[in-house]
Amino acid sequence: MAIHIRGIANSKKMLLDDEGIDPGNWRDRFEKSNVDLDLTAFAAHISATYFPHSLIIDCSTSSELAGHYAGWLKNRIHVITPNKKAGTAEYSYYKELMDACLSTGSRFLYETTVGAGLPVIWTLKDLVQTGDHVHRIEGMLSGTLAWLFSTYDGSVPFSTLVRQAKEMGYTEPDPRDDLSGMDVGRKTVILARELGGKIEVADVPIQSLVPESLEGIGLDEFMERLEEIDPIIEQAYRTARSKGEFLRYVGTVDEEGNCEARLGSFGPDHPFSQATGTDNVILFVTDRYRTQPLVIKGPGAGREVTAGGVFSDILRLSSYLGARI
């Protein structure tokens, strides 16, 4: 199997090469490049007709780039991405992507949009395509929120843990991007659409852990006033513990593809309660896995596992295209 890296781009500039870019020194060459990004030229260069297959890998979080997938797929350029923007775009666009794949044979692979390298999407696709009936998917889908709630035991204020998590690089630069629950909500939509749910992100009830008083203020002020979050969490924690349960932030999808993202409490035997650290945990309750769900657990974020997952998607695509691996 021969892979030629024919182009690399960031949001500003690009490096194109007819011979293939050596992954050993791409950074040097890319830094020296002063060609402005031109996505049309980039896609045209990638899909040069003398190569049998073309692939664009989008490792950005850009909505604009995601807006180009449909055009690429229609032009028989495969797309692999950990970018959630296409999978959570308005349903009509998502449908357009799926239809483009069916009509052209192009592949849109996005395993890493949920749980990074964990085999979540493919497991779900396998269940659905082989006729299993999925009753419910539940997941601790945010490593940040997983760490916060598996660490919080009432002894140290929640706000202190948020500051720690930020320092350790566990949170987004603005921790509200994690605490808002939006990331979890988006992931539930990606999963729901695998079940055929015609759901939009805007339809998902998402419980934000950011008090209204802390929305719409600057990041510095937010970090200063972080203690305002503490009473809410402490109250929820005490209620959970009084029932012998544990607090976890969870995304759910029901059998009709309805989604929800919220704080919940779970008994000590529940896989969520047993999760530690930044582990993602995803449960599939189906006809086949009814009394005992199928559970996948492990780090669901991070550069290495995400890169590994993207690489898996490349190999999967290669197999689809006839590679013997």
Next chain:
Amino acid sequence: MAIHIRGIANSKKMLLDDEGIDPGNWRDRFEKSNVDLDLTAFAAHISATYFPHSLIIDCSTSSELAGHYAGWLKNRIHVITPNKKAGTAEYSYYKELMDACLSTGSRFLYETTVGAGLPVIWTLKDLVQTGDHVHRIEGMLSGTLAWLFSTYDGSVPFSTLVRQAKEMGYTEPDPRDDLSGMDVGRKTVILARELGGKIEVADVPIQSLVPESLEGIGLDEFMERLEEIDPIIEQAYRTARSKGEFLRYVGTVDEEGNCEARLGSFGPDHPFSQATGTDNVILFVTDRYRTQPLVIKGPGAGREVTAGGVFSDILRLSSYLGARI
């Protein structure tokens, strides 16, 4: 995607049809068939040249059938199976199968040989093929032994639970086939070979839970004298509990592909200790998943989940062959 069922066979007879056998009434037709099984004729019929692709699915546990895979694969008949006999045959035969796949493009898919429908083999293949370094695989790989040890708490003799498990159909007809650990040992070999281990089943240290005194006697006598197993288990259980640990029967593979199958004890936070019922639990400790392993958990045996897994392999094969699904 059009699937034509062109032949069905058991160990004695077969039913061949040029037009395709309707899955709705195959049983009636098969029962009426009185054509003796002729595997050469069967394979020739399956691979009639006017169909683009040929597949034989072996749902037996036959070593003899597994011995035909190499010939089928060389003749461009794909093979899908939950039968562990080929994956645990002498390494030279296993290698012959893999080489046949690489040279002809035929596919040998056997996801269901470990953990039934759970995504174990593909997850491992993905890790290995994308360059992760697997340090250790540990698994509760027998649903029967999982149930016995997660249920046993010293209050009821182990032998009583074995009798219960037999009545509920959780064990093989002869429970020694489970208690010998051989099934777990075989599964470790299948996993080790994915890591490149040139290991034979005979090389695996396998701890049998069957006392020597109960080996080589008839099934009825074994079931009568089952109590002789109790002191061994009780002793191991007490030792584990005195350390606050839980007893589990586990198969392990190390980074060099060395295997082992034995009773071990695990702390309360270990995923094995938290497993209940007949759940299989498989842990991958790798460079990417080092401090927190990748864990897959769920029922790893049973008709529905195994059939679902075989169906997944059929769809995977179809995708490799160009189906747009």
